[in-house]
Amino acid sequence: MTVLLAISVIFAGCQKNSAETITPGPTSTISPKETVSPAPTSSSTATPFTSVSPVEDSPVDFIEKTMSVNGRQNKVFMLSIDVDDSRVTVEPYLSFGKTYGFETLTEMAETRKAIAGVNSGFFFEYGRPSGLVVIDGETVSPGSGRFESIFINKGEISFEVIQTEITVGIGDSSFETNNFNVPCSEGEYGVYSSFYGNTDRLDINRKYIVTEGSRVLKYGTTSTPKGIPENGYSICLPSDFIFPEDLENTEVKVYFFPVFETGTMAYEGASMIIKDGESLAGDSMPWVGNLNHYDPRTCIGLLSDGKLGLVVIDGRQEGYSTGTTGRETADLLLELGFTDAFMLDGGASSAMYYDGEIVNNPSDMGIERILAGSILVFVD
Numbered sequence: 001m002t003v004l005l006a007i008s009v010i011f012a013g014c015q016k017n018s019a020e021t022i023t024p025g026p027t028s029t030i031s032p033k034e035t036v037s038p039a040p041t042s043s044s045t046a047t048p049f050t051s052v053s054p055v056e057d058s059p060v061d062f063i064e065k066t067m068s069v070n071g072r073q074n075k076v077f078m079l080s081i082d083v084d085d086s087r088v089t090v091e092p093y094l095s096f097g098k099t100y101g102f103e104t105l106t107e108m109a110e111t112r113k114a115i116a117g118v119n120s121g122f123f124f125e126y127g128r129p130s131g132l133v134v135i136d137g138e139t140v141s142p143g144s145g146r147f148e149s150i151f152i153n154k155g156e157i158s159f160e161v162i163q164t165e166i167t168v169g170i171g172d173s174s175f176e177t178n179n180f181n182v183p184c185s186e187g188e189y190g191v192y193s194s195f196y197g198n199t200d201r202l203d204i205n206r207k208y209i210v211t212e213g214s215r216v217l218k219y220g221t222t223s224t225p226k227g228i229p230e231n232g233y234s235i236c237l238p239s240d241f242i243f244p245e246d247l248e249n250t251e252v253k254v255y256f257f258p259v260f261e262t263g264t265m266a267y268e269g270a271s272m273i274i275k276d277g278e279s280l281a282g283d284s285m286p287w288v289g290n291l292n293h294y295d296p297r298t299c300i301g302l303l304s305d306g307k308l309g310l311v312v313i314d315g316r317q318e319g320y321s322t323g324t325t326g327r328e329t330a331d332l333l334l335e336l337g338f339t340d341a342f343m344l345d346g347g348a349s350s351a352m353y354y355d356g357e358i359v360n361n362p363s364d365m366g367i368e369r370i371l372a373g374s375i376l377v378f379v380d
């Protein structure tokens with residue numbers, strides 16, 4: 001039996017990478033009349049864990065509990081994944097297998113036959129990832145160089161800030177760019193893989209090269225989108241770029257830095273909310289925004305036993321679950337056994353899928369929000 005775990009991702013694409021402004025995703029907060037100013041610390045009590053698994057001796061455990069945080073009831077849902085188990089493989093999944101597009105968590109989990117999953121991350125317009133995404137060692141979306149990414153490789157979980165750099169070799173010459181699977185403007189270099197979509201989506205004046213492997217399929221001048229082979233690239237070049245002689249017989253190679261081992265999974269989040277067992281939560285955070293509201297939360301991180309932890313806290317539902325502030329979220333994660341973690345997207349995006357259904361109650365009247373991707377866990 002193959003078991004999958006999906007962690008959904010919401011992202012989207014703007015125009016020029018350097019001109020993009022990081023703003024929170026579609027996460028909203030409770031209305032002003034419901035907004036409170038909680039104390040900077042929190043305390044909680046909890047009912048005993050409810051833990052079930054549809055697979056005997058499964059390396060993926062689902063836990064549900066009710067916790068009282070500063071006197072308010074909160075429903076907490078947690079997945080604990082033993083990534084050191086030889087049956088487990090963890091990797092991100094983008095909606096429809098491409099950079100752009102949206103599906104519900106249920107649709108993604110069922111398409112990939114996942115046993116469990118949560119929403120994840122932040123996004124630019126139309127679903128483009130906000131930062132690094134690595135699938136089985138292949139860079140799908142570039143690292144921003146700003147925020148930590150969580151890495152899973154050979155049973156180990158780590159965190160690192162990554163800035164992706166691309167070198168394109170054309171015969172004996174080469175150029176470098178940071179524009180990989182992101183929109184570029186006239187006069188810029190850019191590289192696009194099939195994860196970006198069927199075409200490079202560009203309508204700017206430029207020169208281009210389309211490759212398959214290291215072989216040149218097409219090249220020329222254009223102002224329309226160019227198709228991307230499954231095992232190749234569309235390369236955007238400035239209009240004044242001079243093609244070398246005999247280009248059709250010249251090798252064109254794309255090199256990535258850093259290079260990741262086959263089997264590596266990585267996903268970039270926002271700022272760490274806990275690190276080395278200490279809370280880093282403040283009043284605000286890039287992408288997340290204001291942390292002083294009681295909101296639904298989704299987090300990913302490392303547990304003290306070395307396992308991968310995923311948590312969803314329901315919110316904006318008085319009498320059922322109020323949600324938590326940033327500081328309360330950090331304290332709750334520490335109580336649950338996390339040593340390092342960052343927030344994923346929250347609000348109405350916060351959702352957890354397990355054993356064929358959404359197990360939490362999303363804040364938009366229980367309706368799933370469409371998401372731009374997921375992280376899958378396979379258990380052989």
